[in-house]
Amino acid sequence: MLYSWLLGLVKKWQHMVLRLNLMTLELSHLDVSSASAKHKGWINEPFMMVEKDGKLYGRGTSDGKGPSLGWLHAIEAYQNTKTDLPVNLKFIYVGTEKSDKWHFEHLLKKKKMFLEDVTYICVSDSTWLDVNKPSIPYGMRGFCFFHIEISCAKKDLHSGHHGGSVLDPISDLMYLLNRLVDLEGNIIIPGAYDDVEPVTPEEEKMYENIDYDVIKFQEAIGCQKLKFNDKAKFLMSRWRFPCLSIHGVEGTNSKDGFKTILPKKVIGKFSIHLVPNQEPEKISKLVIDYLDKLWIMRRSPNTYKAYLVNCGKPWISSIHNENYKAAWRATKHAYDVEPDMIRDGRSIPVTALLQELTSKNVVMLPLGAGDDDSDTENEKIDVQNLICGTKLMAAYLYEIAQ
CATH class of the missing domain: 3.40.630.10 (Zn peptidases)
Incomplete structure (x- = not known):
């Protein structure tokens, strides 16, 4: 045929x-x-x-x-x-x-x-x-993928035996990860949106002709609420603007059931998806500088390191x-x-x-x-x-x- x-x-x-x-x-x-x-x-x-x-x-x-x-x-x-x-x-x-x-x-x-x-x-x-x-x-979109490492000891510790005598590295990590985006999903790292180009009238008009049903998408993925229900705003949030996503934590108990261990080290993983005109090198510096300042404010005795793992240009x-x-x-x-x-x-x-x-x-x-x-x-x-x-x-x- x-x-x-x-x-x-x-x-x-x-x-x-x-x-x-x-x-x-x-x-x-x-x-x-x-x-x-x-x-x-x-x-x-x-x-x-x-x-x-x-x-x-x-x-x-x-x-x-x-x-x-x-x-x-x-x-x-x-x-x-x-x-x-x-x-x-x-x-x-x-x-x-x-x-x-x-x-x-x-x-x-x-x-x-x-x-x-x-x-x-x-x-x-x-x-x-x-x-x-x-x-x-x-x-x-491009991307920058980051790790945050927090260490408290040279070996895992039992929380019943040692809990209260050392500071939990997971608490430090959650403190940092929770200060990357606000409740609406907006990146709160200073300067993260500085180089995002404004939407032009020609570009905005293009969204009117795109055939897409936001409600059907919401139903298909089983999500209770989307950030935007308006088609143009919804699609722009997916393509047109940067976003930050947290991907997981290494070093913790991820299996079913209880395991009362204080991990010696945890690694938090997150990424920022970049849009055209944003340079990975600049975004990486903004992120690391921001996390470094947060860590100083935390005043934790644990060891901290944040670094870029991988990146790609938009x-x-x-x-x-x-x-x-x-x-x-x-x-x-x-x-x-x-x-x-x-x-x-x-x-x-x-x-x-x-x-x-x-x-x-x-x-x-x-x-x-x-x-x-x-x-x-x-x-x-x-x-x-x-x-x-x-x-x-x-x-x-x-x-x-x-």
């Missing part, structure tokens, strides 16, 4: 002029997040792909083995219709996206010559905003350049609907890195739906999305050559 569709496409576009001076780079990743059917609630063994109700369940089906396969299917379709590709192609398949981003960034900088003749860049990651309507992201592109126009036309052709132009709250730092290294435009071209649950249990991709996504990629190659 896919090949017959493409054959009709080629006949329709017989006036196609090959522009082999164009070089398009496609980037995706083949590695995936860890998964365990025993502990994570999977309906099947996560590394045995299972089809059910028109969906393919398995780790990597949507992020990002499915999109990687879509590109290969698109090329195969051109070959089977004996049609030359309209552009030259280079592929980068990343095998360490989930485990060692720094190594990949170092390699890209070291092998920058590989990117020199590239005209356009396409990254096949991310997902749609919604379930039924395609969208194209033109911006993503990314934004113009929707008015040729790369995005081609992606928009290809998406409309593949799905017969005009896509929503969105930002994405997630972080894919390689987009900003590629744009920085090449000074070329980067476009994000997702295949997956908004409910694919990438990196969580029961990750899936709709069979129809994989088929139409292959059509999308074949059409994009044609459109980018025009």
Whole structure:
């Protein structure tokens, strides 16, 4: 069915002029997040792909083995219709996206010559905003990931035997973590919002056309109250402004039942998702300086250390350049609907890195739906999305050559 569709496409576009001076780079990743059917609630063994109700369940089906396969299917379709590709192609398949981003960034900088003749860049990651309507992201948040270490002794202590004679490091850690955001979720670190660009009237108008139901989202996740019920404010809070999230504590008893131990050391983990125009280095300094001052005010005899673990730059592109126009036309052709132009709250730092290294435009071209649950249990991709996504990629190659 896919090949017959493409054959009709080629006949329709017989006036196609090959522009082999164009070089398009496609980037995706083949590695995936860890998964365990025993502990994570999977309906099947996560590394045995299972089809059910028109969906393919398995780790990597949507992020990002499915999109990687879509590109290969698109090329195969051109070959089977004996049609030359309209552009030259280079592929980068990343095998360490989930485990060692720094190594990949170092390699890209070291092998920058590989990117020199590239005209356009396409990254096949991310997902749609919604379930039924395609969208194209033109911006993503960056991130800074932090640790706070508090130590009180050289070994764990029994709270019944030693409690009251030493100060609990968890109390110190909770004191610090509780002073990062207010009750409304706003970051209270001085200067955290200084470099956030104001929303322009043009950008604000774009939110009016985005097809999204906030109430349905609230019901789907089972949340009692969202920060905003207004669609534009809600989406801006997810994409347009930074946020701070606390991710957990190492060193404590996380299992069921009681364990009356005072830990020798605890590590608190939190991150800040950055938006375009915010620099990770500046935010990191603001955070560490703020925590250092709080620690002095705490006057605890315990040992404290706060530090940056990892970071990635935010990314934004113009929707008015040729790369995005081609992606928009290809998406409309593949799905017969005009896509929503969105930002994405997630972080894919390689987009900003590629744009920085090449000074070329980067476009994000997702295949997956908004409910694919990438990196969580029961990750899936709709069979129809994989088929139409292959059509999308074949059409994009044609459109980018025009």
